[in-house]
Amino acid sequence: MNFPTTNPVAAAPHTDTLATPTAANLSPLQAVIFDWAGTLVDFGSLxxxxxxxxxxxxxxxxxxxxxxxxxxxxxxxxxxxxxxxxxxxxxxxxxxxxxxxxxxxxxxxxxxxxxxxxxxxxEFSAPITGAVQLLQWLRANGLKVGSCSGYPREVLNQLLPQAEAAGIQPDHVVAGDELQAGGRPGPFMALANVLALGIGDVRACVKVDDTVPGIDEGLRAGMWTVGLSLSGNEVGYSVDEYANAPKDEVDARVAVAEAKLKKAGAHYVVRSVADLPAVLEQIAADMRAGKMPG
The missing domain is CATH 1.10.150.240 (Putative phosphatase; domain 2)
Structure with a gap:
């Protein structure tokens, strides 16, 4: 189940016009942990x-x-x-x-x-289209929302109020410089979210990221991982560049990004957060059938 849209990222960056999807069976998933730039905000990770x-x-x-x-x-x-x-x-x-x-x-x-x-x-705090509705949908379906970033806390302190004003407010945020154990590709920021959110099983978490170190982070933490190709660092379009790019060029760049994220071990790769609902429902169904991320 995707958000209904013909162009998931070319809409006005501060305006999410997509309909929030309906209730879904996401049990036994407990949380989704997001990266920031290229994932929730800042299309293209610019x-x-x-x-x-x-x-x-x-x-x-x-x-x-x-x-x-x-x-x-x-x-x-x-x-x-x-x-x-x-x-x-x-x-x-x-x-x-x-x-x-x-x-x-x-x-x-x-x-x-x-x-x-x-x-x-x-200047790069605009939500990626679909992100606001996705967070609403996750909460409506009983999931918690974590996040972590390579950004230091000083940078996040500038980003977070503007993202919140635009509708992006995770339940917990971990910065790349605030854990003594270190950041990516280690599992520490993802696991700090698990602790802060009171999650009972890391296997009931999904890490969503647009970079290889972010996928590695989720895998090392024992989580499901979903890579984002089009909206993130690996493709690197601005919103305007994407809107004006030839389809064959877009598809070629997305294919390279997908291959890189899959090679890194991502369980699923989609173009942007607008495509996540169907993937999360599939992961939940896999878990109910006895499958685990390892």
């Missing part, structure tokens, strides 16, 4: 990407948007660290500074990145 490019540029280092997208899903410090392991980026750093990049350099770029991200993230 907010972090350009800021990475701009932050590196202030050090005289040129990175492409594709390179910036590569480690998406990790905490932002880890994301920067991973970018500095790229041979071409590391070579630029060596040439510019006469040494290989170190953790202190990661700290320096992170310190430059943070105020830029805080200033910009609110």
């Amino acid at each position: 907010a972090p990407t350009q800021i990475f490019v701009e932050a590196f540029a202030t050090f005289g280092i040129t990175i492409t948007l594709a390179q910036a997208r590569g480690p998406m899903g990790l905490s932002k410090w880890d994301h920067i660290h991973q970018l500095l392991q790229d041979e071409t980026i590391a070579a630029q750093w060596q040439k510019a500074f006469g040494k290989a990049p170190t953790d202190a350099d990661v700290d320096a770029i992170y310190a430059r990145f943070m105020p830029m991200q805080i200033a910009k993230v609110g």
Whole structure:
């Protein structure tokens, strides 16, 4: 059961016009845990990407948007660290500074990145079409709504009030920098949601994410996982770009994203959160038939 729509993401970004689906049998599912950018808000996961490019540029280092997208899903410090392991980026750093990049350099770029991200993230708080209705439907069917992000808490503090005003308010939010155990691809943020929400069985949870580290997080936590292709980082269209892209181009990019998320182990892959109801009903039916995510 999808939300009825002919174009699930090209509607005005702050206006969800889709009908909320009817009651469903989602037992024994207990919770769905969502990523943020590219999943619930920020179609195309645009907010972090350009800021990475701009932050590196202030050090005289040129990175492409594709390179910036590569480690998406990790905490932002880890994301920067991973970018500095790229041979071409590391070579630029060596040439510019006469040494290989170190953790202190990661700290320096992170310190430059943070105020830029805080200033910009609110511009990318629009819900992905269908997200508001989906959360309403989940709650109407007795499920709890968790969330976690690679964003640090300072960034989420800017994003959350604007997302809430637009109708996106999970029951719990975990930031990428607030757990001592670390972030993705470890299971810790997903499991922190389990604890906070009082979930009795991790196998009764579904992790929804648009990145490979986010899928890995859900799998390591023992949950069902659903990857999102079109709305997220792997395709990377803005709303306008998607609306004007040729269908064969869209389909080709979505196919690559689907293959990557499936290879990462996602149990299901759909285009956006607007497509989740049917998948969640199928997962619930599988569980009633004795199947488990492992």
